[in-house]
Amino acid sequence: MSDQLSTTFAALADPTRRAILARLASGECSVTELAEPFDMSLPAVSKHLRVLERAGLIARGREAQWRPCRIEAAPLKEVADWTLRYRNLWEQRFNRLDTYLHQMKAKEEKRHGRKQRRK
Amino acid sequence: MVVSSAANSSTFTVTTPSDQEIRMTRLFDAPRRLVFEAMTKPEHVKRWWGQLGDGYSVPVCEIDLRVGGRWRFVNRHPKGEAAFHGEYQEIAPPSRLVFTEIFEEFPDSPSVVTPEFAEEGGKTRMTATVRYPSKEVRDMVMASGMSTGAGISYDRLEDLVAELQRAK
Numbered sequence A: 001m002s003d004q005l006s007t008t009f010a011a012l013a014d015p016t017r018r019a020i021l022a023r024l025a026s027g028e029c030s031v032t033e034l035a036e037p038f039d040m041s042l043p044a045v046s047k048h049l050r051v052l053e054r055a056g057l058i059a060r061g062r063e064a065q066w067r068p069c070r071i072e073a074a075p076l077k078e079v080a081d082w083t084l085r086y087r088n089l090w091e092q093r094f095n096r097l098d099t100y101l102h103q104m105k106a107k108e109e110k111r112h113g114r115k116q117r118r119k
Numbered sequence B: 001m002v003v004s005s006a007a008n009s010s011t012f013t014v015t016t017p018s019d020q021e022i023r024m025t026r027l028f029d030a031p032r033r034l035v036f037e038a039m040t041k042p043e044h045v046k047r048w049w050g051q052l053g054d055g056y057s058v059p060v061c062e063i064d065l066r067v068g069g070r071w072r073f074v075n076r077h078p079k080g081e082a083a084f085h086g087e088y089q090e091i092a093p094p095s096r097l098v099f100t101e102i103f104e105e106f107p108d109s110p111s112v113v114t115p116e117f118a119e120e121g122g123k124t125r126m127t128a129t130v131r132y133p134s135k136e137v138r139d140m141v142m143a144s145g146m147s148t149g150a151g152i153s154y155d156r157l158e159d160l161v162a163e164l165q166r167a168k
Helices: A002-012 A015-024 A031-035 A042-054 A073-086 A089-112 B032-040 B042-048 B135-146 B155-167
Strands: A058-060 A069-071 B013-015 B021-028 B057-063 B070-077 B080-092 B096-103 B111-120 B123-131
Touching: A002 A015, A002 A042, A002 A073, A002 B135, A015 A031, A015 A042, A015 A058, A015 A069, A031 A042, A042 A058, A089 B021, A089 B032, A089 B042, B032 B042, B032 B096, B032 B111, B032 B123, B042 B057, B080 B111
Parallel strands: none
Antiparallel strands: A058 A069, B013 B021, B021 B123, B057 B070, B070 B080, B080 B096, B096 B111, B111 B123
């Protein structure tokens, strides 16, 4: 499972491939259509598609001659699940710590406060 | 009287000092001695670290605060448990701490966390630098939305993931 995740991360670690996925999110299309917005040769685009296909992020039709590409949601769902766990985690932790520090401080002041008057 | 519980939340910043690192800073309204203590004593860590709302608790919180000593925290959450462990590499109260952190679900991706504490007008500024095993892992952590607008353009991916989630 974590191997699949590594493969997915590696495939996503490229802006062209992410752009291809974004384009495919709005519907399947051919390699030629996918290549249009990029200043890139068809073989170069095909190479990116092979990486995405190996990572299971896209599937290519066998039926039609133009072999349309479509996005596969499963690996992305795994990434989303993984990243969701990290979402804002530290910010939430820090907020909790801040609140807790106020309690710690209040307790200390209660314990020592009577001896030493604060300004 | 304590006015607001998250009064300093706007001081939270995230930057990427290198390809493999994320650096977070935040101001805390307490002396650094207390902040250091809150991060290194189980009775305190249990009270804030994994307490992210209803259904959250910290059933395991072990700290052996020595160089080479291990720590292990388990966070019980509404959907299960998440366990983390690591080892202390440097202990310099109240200014600096270095430890490794392994999320047990991804044992091959250990990170090194370095929290540093600086006095700032009676408050404490914590600067926590987290070093990930690769740029890819770091980027995905960034992409998770931990720091919006920190310069990594995973916007399209985020939109895509959001779209897929809406479609579910």
